[in-house]
Amino acid sequence: xVQLVQxxxxxxxxxxxxxxxxxxxxxxFTSYYIHWVRQAPEQGLExxxxxxxxxxxxxxxxxFQGRVTMTRDxxxxxxxxxxxxxxxxxxxxxxxxxxxxxARLPGDVWGQGTTVTVxx
Amino acid sequence: DIxxxxxxxxxxxxxxxxxxxxxxxSQGISSYIAWYQQKPGKAPKLLIYAASTLQSGVPSRFSGxxxxxxxxxxxxxxxxEDFATYYCQQLNSYPxxxxxxxxxxxx
Numbered sequence: 422x423v424q425l426v427q428x429x430x431x432x433x434x435x436x437x438x439x440x441x442x443x444x445x446x447x448x449x450f451t452s453y454y455i456h457w458v459r460q461a462p463e464q465g466l467e468x469x470x471x472x473x474x475x476x477x478x479x480x481x482x483x484x485f486q487g488r489v490t491m492t493r494d495x496x497x498x499x500x501x502x503x504x505x506x507x508x509x510x511x512x513x514x515x516x517x518x519x520x521x522x523x524a525r526l527p528g529d530v531w532g533q534g535t536t537v538t539v540x541x
Numbered sequence: 542d543i544x545x546x547x548x549x550x551x552x553x554x555x556x557x558x559x560x561x562x563x564x565x566x567s568q569g570i571s572s573y574i575a576w577y578q579q580k581p582g583k584a585p586k587l588l589i590y591a592a593s594t595l596q597s598g599v600p601s602r603f604s605g606x607x608x609x610x611x612x613x614x615x616x617x618x619x620x621x622e623d624f625a626t627y628y629c630q631q632l633n634s635y636p637x638x639x640x641x642x643x644x645x646x647x648x
Contacts, residue, residue: 456637458585466577466585466628466639482636483542516584525632527575529596531584 423447425517425532432538438505441535443517450498451475454520456528457491457502459513467513471524472500480524507539543567543631545640553648560616562643564629569609573633576605576614579642580625588627589614619645 428442443455457469470481472491479491490503500517515535518528544567554560564574572592577585587596589605592612602617616623624647629640 458639465642466579466630468630468637468639471635471637480635484636518585525573527577527587527590527630527632528585529587529590531586534584 423519423530425519425530427515427517427532427535430536430538432540433507435508435539435541437507437539438503439507439537440501440503441515441517441537443500443502443532445498445500445519448519450495452522454522454524454526455491455493455500456518456520457489458516458518458528460516460534461510461513464513469502469515471520473524474500504537507537509539511537512539513537542636543570543634543638545629545631545638547627547629547640547643549643550641551644551646553646554619555648556619556621558619558648560619560623560645562614562627562629562645564607564612564614564640566610566612566631566633570631570633572608573631574605574607574612575630575632576603577628577630578623578625579628585628 424446426444451474472479474493492501517532519530520526546565548563574592576589579585593605604615626642626644628642
């Protein structure tokens with residue numbers, strides 16, 4: 422079945438970077454865009470960006486420009502989201518979600534989430 | 542960026558009630574709207590996309606409508622498993638923003 426399995430929880434200090442992975446299985450990896458979404462504790466959903474696994478092209482929310490990098494490894498069907506210069510406000514659950522063959526389709530299958538805690 | 546507002550923010554309802562949630566966009570987004578359900582500690586679940594298309598496997602008591610700037614999610618007969626928070630998301634233009642959410646609680 423279609424699955425996205427994310428890496429485990431992380432605890433980071435302010436100023437550090439975190440790299441979250443999302444391993445896809447059960448479908449043709451290069452045929453579907455991947456969204457990255459985060460949710461701070463007791464808060465709503467926040468869209469961070471999108472990657473096209475075919476060529477690796479990305480679009481990031483302005484808020485994260487310069488701090489986020491989304492990449493993919495087609496040999497292992499794995500997506501990565503790296504966030505740098507972490508601050509306490511980046512404490513959140515980070516999700517990857519499979520979109521569609523076109524960018525304007527929503528996430529129909531979601532990873533289980535990766536909790537990132539930023540604390541000194 | 543396109544801003545989405547949802548109303549109400551909180552809704553108290555009983556099993557069997559008809560529930561309607563509204564999502565308004567700050568500018569026209571055609572039909573590029575999706576609706577999600579999220580339960581505590583879980584990832585969001587896609588319910589509706591393209592404003593009115595029911596995602597595979599989602600019960601038919603869920604329906605969506607609207608175009609342009611105003612959209613609705615309707616649950617025709619609320620079931621115990623429907624108590625959750627609901628989010629809309631626009632996919633018309635980057636960034637693909639979410640609404641603030643509507644929490645549906647048990648009356």
